[in-house]
Amino acid sequence: MKLFRSRIAPTPSGYLHRGNLFNFLLTALITRSNSGELRLRIDDMDAQRSRPQYLHDIFDTLNWLEISWQQGPKNVSEHIQFFTQSNRLQLYESFLRQLIERAEVYACTCSRKELSEEGHALYPGTCRLKQIPLNTPQAAWRIHLPEGTIVRWLDKAQGKVELNLSQLMGDFIIRRKDGLPAYQVVSLVDDLLYGTTFIVRGVDLLQSTAAQLWLSQVVQNPDFVHTGFYHHPLLMHADGEKLSKSVSANYSKPLHATEASTQAIISSFCSWLGHTTKAKSIDELLGKQSSLFRV
Numbered sequence: 001m002k003l004f005r006s007r008i009a010p011t012p013s014g015y016l017h018r019g020n021l022f023n024f025l026l027t028a029l030i031t032r033s034n035s036g037e038l039r040l041r042i043d044d045m046d047a048q049r050s051r052p053q054y055l056h057d058i059f060d061t062l063n064w065l066e067i068s069w070q071q072g073p074k075n076v077s078e079h080i081q082f083f084t085q086s087n088r089l090q091l092y093e094s095f096l097r098q099l100i101e102r103a104e105v106y107a108c109t110c111s112r113k114e115l116s117e118e119g120h121a122l123y124p125g126t127c128r129l130k131q132i133p134l135n136t137p138q139a140a141w142r143i144h145l146p147e148g149t150i151v152r153w154l155d156k157a158q159g160k161v162e163l164n165l166s167q168l169m170g171d172f173i174i175r176r177k178d179g180l181p182a183y184q185v186v187s188l189v190d191d192l193l194y195g196t197t198f199i200v201r202g203v204d205l206l207q208s209t210a211a212q213l214w215l216s217q218v219v220q221n222p223d224f225v226h227t228g229f230y231h232h233p234l235l236m237h238a239d240g241e242k243l244s245k246s247v248s249a250n251y252s253k254p255l256h257a258t259e260a261s262t263q264a265i266i267s268s269f270c271s272w273l274g275h276t277t278k279a280k281s282i283d284e285l286l287g288k289q290s291s292l293f294r295v
């Protein structure tokens with residue numbers, strides 16, 4: 001049997017919010033209950049939005065929550081030296097080349113303004129037949145999604161998922177205007193590289209999972225379809241709005257500096273899952289309720 005391998009994959013573009021913490025706790029608990037190995041992988045491809053204080057916040061928060069991980073950087077300097085995604089650009093580029101060989105990839109020079117003025121919900125394929133050279137400066141690369149592309153998988157939290165990817169995403173971007181690989185490519189290539197067997201993410205990423213499953217089929221990589229997925233509900237604000245980085249980017253302090261205790265976080269985490277607990281740490285929680293997190 002393959003070793004159960006999962007990962008926590010935060011982005012250092014804002015202080016972490018409560019929703020991120022719940023995702024980390026759930027991932028760590030599921031991984032430990034399944035005798036798995038946990039990796040910390042920091043998604044820092046978007047260097048413009050990354051800040052050193054947000055990198056520190058990731059390690060401080062995981063340590064504060066007493067989440068342990070076996071793979072990946074143990075601190076900020078290890079991350080910068082050995083694990084930053086910019087070290088893996090060649091891998092992402094070789095994946096993009098495989099996509100060019102096996103699918104219809106085209107350059108798109110539409111500006112965000114032009115697209116929003118046209119008022120389409122999805123990219124309408126404007127540049128598909130223009131034959132703009134791929135090496136055009138400031139051109140994004142899009143991949144053509146054949147109409148009626150359906151992606152299905154059995155999700156551990158959502159049950160049977162079936163998404164019409166072409167209707168949901170249209171021809172999506174695989175390389176950004178600045179020449180860097182897009183999130184879908186980076187995340188998939190890293191998961192394949194590190195042998196991830198189980199991914200815990202919010203339901204806002206269902207579309208991304210479908211896109212990544214489809215990309216892995218395009219390059220005929222057999223591994224990703226065997227990945228287990230658990231898409232958990234998002235934590236909402238009291239007013240029903242989704243918690244997001246754009247909100248937390250306004251936080252001037254890390255959450256762990258303002259929260260009274262990890263016990264309070266663990267208790268609200270459990271009630272989010274529909275349980276009650278008096279546990280003060282994840283060790284204690286696992287001791288009492290480990291069967292809850294076995295998948």
Ligand SMILES: [Zn+2]
Pocket residue numbers: 107108109110125126127128
């Ligand atoms: Zn275009």
